[in-house]
Amino acid sequence: MKFLGEKGVRRVLAGIAFSAISALLLIALFIIKEGLPFIISYGPIKFLLSSDWQPQAGKFGIWPMIVASVWVTLGAMLVGAPLGVACAVFLTEFVPRRVMGVIKPTIELLAGIPSVVYGFMGVMVLAPLIRSQLGGPGLSVLAGAVILGVMILPTIISISIDSIQSVPNSYREGSLALGATHWQTTYMVTVPAAKSGIIAAIILGMGRAIGETMAVIMVAGNAVKIPISALDSVRTLTANIALEMGYATGQHRQALFATGVVLLVIIMILNSLAGMSIRKKAGKR
Amino acid sequence: MNNKIEIKKLNLHYGKFQALKAVDLPVGENSITALIGPSGCGKSTLLRCINRMNDLIAGVRIDGRVLLDGRNIYRHGLNVPELRKRVGMVFQRPNPFPLSVYDNVAYGLKVAGISDKDRISQTVEGSLKGAWLWDNLKDRLDKPALDLPLDQQQRLCIARLLAVEPEVILMDEPCSALDPIATMKVEELMLELRKKYTIAIVTHNMQQAARVSEYSGYMLLGDMVEFDLTANIFTNPKDSRTQDYITGRYG
Numbered sequence A: 001m002k003f004l005g006e007k008g009v010r011r012v013l014a015g016i017a018f019s020a021i022s023a024l025l026l027i028a029l030f031i032i033k034e035g036l037p038f039i040i041s042y043g044p045i046k047f048l049l050s051s052d053w054q055p056q057a058g059k060f061g062i063w064p065m066i067v068a069s070v071w072v073t074l075g076a077m078l079v080g081a082p083l084g085v086a087c088a089v090f091l092t093e094f095v096p097r098r099v100m101g102v103i104k105p106t107i108e109l110l111a112g113i114p115s116v117v118y119g120f121m122g123v124m125v126l127a128p129l130i131r132s133q134l135g136g137p138g139l140s141v142l143a144g145a146v147i148l149g150v151m152i153l154p155t156i157i158s159i160s161i162d163s164i165q166s167v168p169n170s171y172r173e174g175s176l177a178l179g180a181t182h183w184q185t186t187y188m189v190t191v192p193a194a195k196s197g198i199i200a201a202i203i204l205g206m207g208r209a210i211g212e213t214m215a216v217i218m219v220a221g222n223a224v225k226i227p228i229s230a231l232d233s234v235r236t237l238t239a240n241i242a243l244e245m246g247y248a249t250g251q252h253r254q255a256l257f258a259t260g261v262v263l264l265v266i267i268m269i270l271n272s273l274a275g276m277s278i279r280k281k282a283g284k285r
Numbered sequence B: 001m002n003n004k005i006e007i008k009k010l011n012l013h014y015g016k017f018q019a020l021k022a023v024d025l026p027v028g029e030n031s032i033t034a035l036i037g038p039s040g041c042g043k044s045t046l047l048r049c050i051n052r053m054n055d056l057i058a059g060v061r062i063d064g065r066v067l068l069d070g071r072n073i074y075r076h077g078l079n080v081p082e083l084r085k086r087v088g089m090v091f092q093r094p095n096p097f098p099l100s101v102y103d104n105v106a107y108g109l110k111v112a113g114i115s116d117k118d119r120i121s122q123t124v125e126g127s128l129k130g131a132w133l134w135d136n137l138k139d140r141l142d143k144p145a146l147d148l149p150l151d152q153q154q155r156l157c158i159a160r161l162l163a164v165e166p167e168v169i170l171m172d173e174p175c176s177a178l179d180p181i182a183t184m185k186v187e188e189l190m191l192e193l194r195k196k197y198t199i200a201i202v203t204h205n206m207q208q209a210a211r212v213s214e215y216s217g218y219m220l221l222g223d224m225v226e227f228d229l230t231a232n233i234f235t236n237p238k239d240s241r242t243q244d245y246i247t248g249r250y251g
């Protein structure tokens, strides 16, 4: 790198960063450009809140998919958030640092397992289990929620661990020196002090759950209808785009882009919430 | 005078490194005992043995005895949280919790399982008064403790400690983060607290030791070189190493 000099390196890096960011921006812009006009011409209310999705008949109501995404995601949070946070608390506060040094990279490795593998497990193990134990088709809201809940565990665990570890040790010492037990210190001081980071972890996990596509297609059943129970088969927003984009043309194609816009907005809102939560903590210290 | 604490032949190893070598130290009841000595000589280590804070560090080995009211606190089966309620500690850097002023002081009571609101608010008031903070803070009890100036934070840590009604207060360089005026205020507070509590303080500031303490121990490389009335240590030390340190010829 010597031949480039400090300034040169900085320019090259700036160029790379800029092109990466502009690529992302372009993608977002493209989706909005393709989708937004459709939402306006079709009518946002009708598009979002009507339950009729019949592309051949020119009917594009995504309400069932919105409901499906919400239920599957909330279910995933119900599974993933308590498990993930509990796991992070246990690993940081009750496991020796040395052991942590092995476990944390392992967990981060789990984040790299392709979602199709989770989906495969869901199809082969979970769905049959649900079908035989609880009834229904097996491929369902419940199956989607459990698989997604497990998939987002690494995200929630590793970000929560980071935020718990960044709690200054002086807080723990202060609490212990007042006669608090280790456990009291953990839930009365350490975890509250890491709260904003933990909330950010949960929100980011939620973003992942909403955006996940492959695993959900495989385990949620993909029926376009508003679910009545957790055992019903559903199709999420992401699944809908992925399943139909291959053959969609004209208005149908625009409607799928418009679905993408809705997803984009949801994820953006979630990410800024997570960011706000993290910044709030930074401001407080 | 009664000895509230007696440390006898205390050895402490951090792994292979011996940080305390057969240290003896008496701490008289309702008095202030100062530990002085150059950096790294083991003052903090010794202080942290008295409330067993060193238990938290991996690889620490301790032998010898620390008697509190005549009973060894390193005996088998001793309840360490209970011990720490009796022997409180103020740290070098003020370390209030990221909670409100009120919740900081109430913390020890909550830990002890006390939920009676009236009793808690009485204790909070009494403790803040005891640390001379009540007049400053009585209208700002719900303010974040971390927004306070450093010296008030440090006195808040003292108030937080008073709330659990300890018998002994250990202070590890409690003024090193404070300016001279705030330091003076904390020193005055210590002299007031001495009437009710037994205090052991680590300090780098020899004037401070001379001003507040009755007894002083001079430590060097893990040894207790000399222990005596503060007046004797500063005017008429018996050990030449103490003399070197007092007169500033150390190192």
Ligand SMILES: Nc1ncnc2c1ncn2[C@@H]1O[C@H](COP(=O)(O)OP(=O)(O)OP(=O)(O)O)[C@@H](O)[C@H]1O
Residues within 6 Å of the ligand: B014, B017, B019, B037, B038, B039, B040, B041, B042, B043, B044, B045, B046, B057, B204
């Ligand atoms: N956690 C630890 N692990 C290993 N060695 C330690 C640890 N804490 C302290 N020591 C060593 O023990 C010795 C005594 O440390 P200690 O902190 O008690 O000194 P001190 O007298 O309080 O010094 P200072 O005035 O700088 O605070 C030092 O040599 C230090 O390096």
Ligand SMILES: [Mg+2]
Residues within 6 Å of the ligand: B043, B044, B045, B172, B202
């Ligand atoms: Mg020290």
